[in-house]
Structure formats: structure tokens, C-alpha cells
Amino acid sequence: MMKLVSVSVMAALFALPTFAQDYQDHDGILMNHGDGHLMDMAGGMVMGNNPDTLPGGCEKISETKEITVHAGHKYAEKFPGRMFAFDTQEFQFKPCTKLTVHFINDDNVRHQWMMHGLPKYLYPKGMFHLEVSGPAKISGTLILPPGDKTYLVHCDIAQHMEKGMKAQLKVGKGDGDLPSIPNVTANTIADDYKITLPELLAKAHEEANAEPTVAEKTAAPVAATSSTPATPEDSTFSGVTVIGLALGLLLAPFLVQKFKGMSAAEILAYVIDLLKTINNAIIALTAQLIKKIQHTLHK
Numbered sequence: 345m346m347k348l349v350s351v352s353v354m355a356a357l358f359a360l361p362t363f364a365q366d367y368q369d370h371d372g373i374l375m376n377h378g379d380g381h382l383m384d385m386a387g388g389m390v391m392g393n394n395p396d397t398l399p400g401g402c403e404k405i406s407e408t409k410e411i412t413v414h415a416g417h418k419y420a421e422k423f424p425g426r427m428f429a430f431d432t433q434e435f436q437f438k439p440c441t442k443l444t445v446h447f448i449n450d451d452n453v454r455h456q457w458m459m460h461g462l463p464k465y466l467y468p469k470g471m472f473h474l475e476v477s478g479p480a481k482i483s484g485t486l487i488l489p490p491g492d493k494t495y496l497v498h499c500d501i502a503q504h505m506e507k508g509m510k511a512q513l514k515v516g517k518g519d520g521d522l523p524s525i526p527n528v529t530a531n532t533i534a535d536d537y538k539i540t541l542p543e544l545l546a547k548a549h550e551e552a553n554a555e556p557t558v559a560e561k562t563a564a565p566v567a568a569t570s571s572t573p574a575t576p577e578d579s580t581f582s583g584v585t586v587i588g589l590a591l592g593l594l595l596a597p598f599l600v601q602k603f604k605g606m607s608a609a610e611i612l613a614y615v616i617d618l619l620k621t622i623n624n625a626i627i628a629l630t631a632q633l634i635k636k637i638q639h640t641l642h643k
Contacts, residue, residue: 382484387454387477390484392467395442399466401490402440411435413457415499415509416450423526425535426508428455428499433528434511435497439490446483447474453479456499459513462616463489465611492516 382390398405413430420429428451437443447457457474464470472486498510512522523532539547 350365351439356424370584387475388480388482389473389475389484391469391475392471392486393484394461394466394472394487395444395485396438396569397466397487399463399487402487404440405442405487406440407442409437409441411443412444412446412448414448414450415455415457417437418450420508420526423508426526428504428507428509429526430497430509430511433511433526435511436518437488437513437515439488439492439516441488441515442485443488444483445472445474445483446481447476448481449476452478453508455504456501457497458500459486459497461493461495462486488515490515492519494518494520496522519527596614 382393411432413432415428415430417428419431420426423429423506445457447455449455454475454477459472460470462470462472467486472484474482474484476482493515495511495513495515497513498505509525510525511526512525521529523529
């Protein structure tokens with residue numbers, strides 16, 4: 345009897361750490377795969393981790409901040425019709441802030457905290473991405489770009505954003521509010537909980553089988569007759585534009601060093617100027633060729 349009790353006590357003692365561990369901390373077991381990409385074998389991932397390199401236009405780090413963001417079903421309960429949410433729907437920081445995000449998943453499914461629109465020369469694919477499976481915590485750091493801009497933060501797992509897991513992060517004053525951010529901005533498509541499913545299906549059926557109006561019947565012929573065929577000049581210009589774009593793409597690998605340290609706006613302006621120069625050169629050469637052909641034909 346005593347032997348059985350002893351075995352039971354030992355089994356319970358060995359099981360205690362398992363029951364006590366509510367969250368798995370991925371920060372200490374992440375492997376660095378280069379380019380700010382950290383991950384482990386347990387479903388933890390950080391993409392775009394950048395604690396050191398300043399974006400173009402930032403002379404220094406303006407301030408250092410840390411935030412903790414929770415994600416889960418329980419945070420969506422205050423938003424009718426939503427299934428998942430972050431515990432915070434809006435963030436705001438100074439330009440060039442060094443920001444560390446501690447992301448905690450309170451659900452038993454995979455969630456992400458993904459930020460889009462960052463400069464691609466510094467953040468691969470233009471994003472900063474935290475991801476974890478099940479109840480766990482993961483952390484990553486990025487340096488925010490200069491300028492006033494509003495960035496989308498969301499979970500990219502299928503339907504999680506549509507079901508409420510999204511927020512906005514403003515750098516500086518931001519450049520406006522994003523639509524359909526829970527508790528921040530109105531939904532792009534307003535929810536209607538008064539109509540029943542049979543009524544909704546009947547309404548959709550009526551709209552699908554409705555006769556077109558007089559305006560709709562006459563719109564198509566008018567639009568068809570108003571269109572004019574493209575002139576040879578338009579076709580030539582379009583072809584030249586395509587050639588210019590193709591050359592720009594071919595030259596892209598050689599411009600990587602040129603773009604290093606530049607902001608997204610600076611890179612865009614440089615590329616546009618380059619394409620204009622190439623276009624003008626091709627148009628000039630084409631014009632000279634046409635003149636030579638005409639001169640030859642008139643002899």
C-alpha cells in the first residue's frame with residue numbers, strides 16, 4: 345500500500361510542471377535564419393526583426409518603446425458579430441521609434457500580429473510579423489520609418505482579420521484612419537442583425553432576378569459607341585512604355601546598392617525619373633529611325 349502511495353506522489357510531482365505551464369515562451373528557443381527571420385519548431389516565428397538598422401530618413405532612434413499585445417476570442421466579446429480580436433485596436437508612436445512588441449496568444453489556435461507597408465529594402469516583403477501557435481508568447485523588435493503614416497496591423501490566418509482581429513498603428517500623426525477597425529472606425533459594410541437568414545436569402549434572390557432598369561439597358565450601348573479605337577501613336581507610346589518598364593526591371597539588380605538607406609518615397613521618385621529618361625531616349629531613337637525610313641522611301 346505504501347509503495348502504491350509513493351508511486352502516486354512521485355507521479356503527481358513530475359506532472360506539476362506540466363499543469364503549471366500555461367504559456368510557452370518562444371523567445372529563448374528561436375533560431376536565426378537571417379534577414380530578421382527567427383523561428384522554432386513549435387510554431388513560433390518572427391519576420392522582419394530589426395533592432396539595429398535605421399530606416400532611410402532616420403538620423404537616430406527617437407525613443408524606445410515596448411508594448412504587450414494579447415490576442416484571443418475573449419477580446420472580441422465586446423464587439424458584436426466578431427470572433428477574434430486584439431486587446432488593443434490602436435497604437436501611436438513617434439517616427440523612428442525603436443519598438444519591441446511582446447505578442448501573447450490566449451487561444452488554442454494560431455494567431456499573428458502582422459504589420460504591412462514597411463520599406464522593403466529594410467523589411468523583407470515590407471512587413472513585420474509575429475506568429476505563435478496556441479497559448480504562448482513571442483517578441484520582436486522593429487524601428488519605425490520616418491513620416492506620418494497609418495499602418496494596418498492584423499492576423500493573416502484565414503478569416504481571422506475579417507472576424508475582428510485587426511488594428512491600426514499610427515506613426516507620427518498618421519495619414520488617416522483605416523476602415524472597419526473595431527471600436528475605432530465604422531465598418532465598410534454595416535452589420536444588420538434585424539434581418540433573418542430566410543429574409544436575407546429572399547432579398548438576394550430578388551436582386552439576382554430583378555429586371556434591368558431603362559438606364560442600365562441603355563448604358564451598355566452608349567458605352568460601346570463612345571469608345572474610340574486606339575490611334576497608332578497611342579499604340580506606339582504604350583509599346584515604348586512597356587519596353588521602358590522592362591528595362592527598368594532588368595536594371596533593378598544593379599540598383600540595389602543605390603537604394604540602400606533610401607526611404608520608399610525616395611526610391612519611387614528615383615525609379616520614376618529613371619523610367620522617364622529611358623522612355624524619352626527610346627522615343628527619340630524611334631523618331632530618328634522613322635525619319636531615316638521616310639527619307640529612304642522618298643529617294
